[in-house]
Amino acid sequence: MSRGIGAGSVVIVGSGQAGVQVADSLRAGGHPGQVVLLGDEPGLPYQHPPLSKDFVAASGEPRPRPLRSERFFADREIDYRPGAVVTGISRARRTVVLESGREIDYASRVLATGTAPRSLPIAGAELVGVLPLRTLADARELRAALTRRAPLP
Numbered sequence: 001m002s003r004g005i006g007a008g009s010v011v012i013v014g015s016g017q018a019g020v021q022v023a024d025s026l027r028a029g030g031h032p033g034q035v036v037l038l039g040d041e042p043g044l045p046y047q048h049p050p051l052s053k054d055f056v057a058a059s060g061e062p063r064p065r066p067l068r069s070e071r072f073f074a075d076r077e078i079d080y081r082p083g084a085v086v087t088g089i090s091r092a093r094r095t096v097v098l099e100s101g102r103e104i105d106y107a108s109r110v111l112a113t114g115t116a117p118r119s120l121p122i123a124g125a126e127l128v129g130v131l132p133l134r135t136l137a138d139a140r141e142l143r144a145a146l147t148r149r150a151p152l153p
Contacts, residue, residue, distance in 0.1 A: 008033025011096050011104055013086050014112035015039025016048065020067045022110050027076040035077070036104060038084040038096070041135060044070065045080075051139040056146065064136050 010026060012019045015037050023037045039045055046064035055064065073080040088097035095103040117132035119125055131142050 008107050009036065009105065010034070010108045010110065011036045011038065011106040012110045012112055013038050013089075013096060014110075014114055015041070015045040015080065015082070016112065016114045017045075017067060018114070019110070019112035020045050022112060023078045023080075024068075024072075024076065027078065033107065034079060036079045036081065036106075037073075038086055038098075038104075039080070039082050040085045041137075042083045043136075044068070044082070046136065048134065051136065052133055055136075055139045056133075056143050 008031070010031065010033060012022050012035070019037055019039070023035050026035050037045075043064075044066040045068065046066050050065055072078075085099035086096055087099050089095070089109065090097065090103075093103075093105075094107070094109075095105050096109060097103050115134075117134045117138075120130070124130065129145060131145065132138050133142055
């Protein structure tokens with residue numbers, strides 16, 4: 001099932017710093033068409049660098065630092081869709097395919113997906129307790145593991 005979003009529409013895959021900045025720049029530059037920002041995580045886009053420091057070390061339940069507020073997206077008419085996992089792109093049909101099976105038509109698309117954590121190329125990297133740190137979910141898992149850790153003798 002395809003949903004056309006009109007001529008001049010831009011679909012941005014990735015809601016990290018680059019994706020949010022592209023959306024902002026399109027609007028600041030006067031782009032009149034629809035701007036759709038797809039993020040695979042729930043919630044507002046957030047700053048990733050503090051995850052390795054502030055979030056993991058904070059007491060209580062810290063909140064990630066959002067890149068922009070909900071109002072930012074509404075005021076600039078940016079259609080932000082959290083939890084929208086992209087599983088494919090059809091260049092011939094000019095559609096982005098979501099995990100749900102839904103397709104979104106585009107006139108232009110931007111891939112701003114960021115990176116994936118690299119595995120350590122050393123013995124022991126596969127052991128329990130060796131964790132990646134890229135997403136909010138990763139930071140929460142790491143923080144939980146650190147608080148469960150028994151004190152050293």
